[in-house]
Amino acid sequence: MKATTTSAIVLAGGLGTRLRSAVPDLPKPMAPVAGRPFLAHLLDRWIDQGITHFVLSVGYRHEVIRAYFGGTYGGATLDYAVEATPQGTGGGLLLAAQHLPADAPFLLLNGDTFFDVPLSQLTELAASQQTDWCFALFRTSEPGRYMGMEIAQDSRITNLRTGMEQPERLANGGVYIVHPRSLSGLAAQPDTPLSLENDLFPRLLAAGQRWFGLECPGAFIDIGIPQDFHRAASVLPVHTAQRTEDALHH
Template sequence: MDRQIKEAIILAGGLGTRLRSAVPDLPKCMAPVAGRPFIGHVMDYLLEQGIEHFIFSLGYKHDVIEKYIDRVYGALDYVFAVEKEPLGTGGAIREACKVAEDPQVIVTNGDTMFRASVPSLSAVHVAHNALVTLGLKPMRDFDRYGIVDIDPDGRVIGFEEKQPRSSGLINAGLYGLNVTEYLASAPPSGVFSFERDFLEPRVAGGRLFGYPEDAYFIDIGIPEDYKRAQKEFL
C-alpha cells in the first residue's frame, strides 16, 4: 500500500462563535490572516505535503467558502460535503467520508494549522494499520488543552482533561483516518464529537496511534491567537 495519503478532509463547518468579536460575519476558516482567508494557508500547506484531492466539510455560510475555493483553487480536484444541520465533528467527518475516494484520508480543521509532515504521519498510520493516527504537538507551560498519553510504541493509552501542565502532547487536530473502518464503527446518523464520542472510547481497542512532531501550531478560533497569526503569517 502507498504510505503517502493523498486525500484530505477539511472541516470548515463551524459557527466561529468564539471569534465573533474579531470577525463578525464570516465562517472561522474565512477569517483574513495576512491578507487572505486562513483556509488558503491551510490549503497551501496541504498541497506542499502532497495532498491531491480535497473534501470540504461545510455548514455555516458554506456558499462563501465555496465561492472562494472555486475562484482560487478551481483547477484542483475537490468536492463539497455540506451539512444541512450541524452534526458535530464526528458527524461531519462521517458525511465527508461517504464521498472519499481513498481508503485512508488526512483530516484537519479549516481554522487550525499544524505544520507537521503529512508523509511521516501517513507512514506511521499505514505501518501500524491504525484506525486513527493523531498528530500530536509537544507543548510547555499550558492550561488550554487536554493531553494525549502514548506508550513507547506510539499507541494512544489515554486522554487527560485540561489543567495547568508543565509539558505534554496535545491533539493538534491533524489525523490519519481509515475511512472504511470509520464508516463501519461510527454512529450511522446524528450528532457526535469525533474526539469525545469516537476517539476516547476506543483507547482500549489499541488501534489509535500518535505521531508527535514539534511543528508550528496555531488555532485561530481564539481571538488572541487570531491576532498572533496576523503577525506570524506575515
C-alpha cells in the first residue's frame, strides 16, 4: 500500500525557555544546527519523503520563521497558523488543522524534534488499521523525560504512562499520522492553552479512539535542552546539497 499523506503540521510555536541560555534571541525551531536552522533540516527530511504542503503552527517570534522560509521551501508550500496568544501544543494543532481538509490524514511533527521515521511504513500502518492516531515510537532509557506508551502485540496503544522510570521503554517520538475525524468537536480556547500530551491525549484515548504505534529505530534528537541541542549536528543526516530556496536567504 503506497503512502499518500502529503500534508504536515509542524508545531513550532513554543517559547523555548529551556533552550534560551544557548539560543537567546530566536524561536526554538530556528536554532542553528550545522549552519542552518533546525527547522530547515526537519523540513528537508520530510520533503524527501513526499510531503509537499506544511502548515507551521507558530507563535513566539513567528515573524523570524516567516521571514526565512516565506511561502515556499524546497518545492513545498508553506502556510502559517499564527497564535495571537500562547495556545499550547494542543491549541496550536487545532488552529493549524483548520488549514487542511477534514477527510485526509496528515503528518504531525514537533518543531523541536528530529526523528528519522519511514513515512511509508507509518502511513501504511495507519491505513491498514484505520487509525485515528498512529504514533512513531522510539526506545529510551532516559527516566521521566518522554511519555511512555503501552502497546499491545497487535501494535494498538492501550495506555499512556508519563514519566516512567523503567530502565528502557517505548516512548512517544513526536511524529504522528492523524486523521482529522479524531479532532471533531475540539476547538482551541484563546484563554486556555491546551497541552497535546497532558490535555488532549488522555481525553482522546479515553474516548476509545483507534491509536496504534510503530517502533522506529531511526535517529532521534530533541533539541529542547542545551546539551541535546549541542549534539544535534552529529545526529542529523547530512544533505548533499542545500535547497535552492534555502540558499536564496543567504
